[in-house]
């Protein structure tokens with residue numbers, strides 16, 4: 001069984017536990033549920049920003065502990081100040097050390113779009129994302145059926161949320177494309193075996209229809225790579241570890257952006 005299968009099994013248990021603790025009715029009554037989400041496109045295409053979607057990630061299955069000390073409010077504010085177009089905040093606790101509280105804290109101090117970075121397998125999690133103050137949800141093609149992608153995308157967009165579909169190859173892309181998406185992310189990390197290859201983004205870019213924002217995800221550790229990805233048509237660049245592995249992720253992004 002690969003790690004993604006393990007994550008999905010645990011996620012199903014987690015969602016069942018969450019449903020027992022917090023009803024849909026309670027989620028729908030939370031203050032953020034009435035908040036108008038920020039529009040991903042407006043920030044990603046804003047030339048005063050960088051296109052970087054800067055991720056707050058404490059640990060990962062591929063790398064283990066990345067940063068055990070970073071403060072989510074401090075780091076995300078610094079990401080924002082450095083010109084990030086959006087933030088990505090992990091809310092998965094068991095595999096990534098993220099928490100719901102991290103999303104709340106990031107939301108409280110930032111006015112740029114926030115992606116709830118998690119493994120969405122149930123519509124309940126989309127309601128949670130809205131209630132917790134996220135603007136964007138992630139749908140991972142390899143763990144969802146085409147019908148789930150349509151239904152989850154429809155629900156998210158009906159709540160004003162933006163939808164980022166993540167694919168790793170042409171087959172996933174072709175089976176998952178539907179009108180209820182805003183952005184398509186090509187993950188350079190194979191989530192089955194953790195190998196990374198930026199070439200994946202270059203190989204798939206021309207297969208992404210022009211109506212979707214194009215995002216390259218994972219293993220981006222060099223400003224030169226962003227320039228090359230931009231040149232072939234990418235609008236956004238999801239970067240986590242390159243900043244989070246340092247003692248000062250806020251300074252790391254600032255120095256990175258100065259080289260763009």
Ligand SMILES: O=C(O)c1ccccc1NCC(=O)[C@H](O)[C@H](O)COP(=O)(O)O
Pocket residue numbers: 003004055057060061062063187189191194217218219220238239240241242
């Ligand atoms: O990062 C992992 O080890 C991982 C393992 C299994 C599923 C997902 C995983 N990562 C999620 C991501 O896609 C990355 O956090 C994100 O794209 C940022 O990547 P990076 O800049 O390489 O931290």
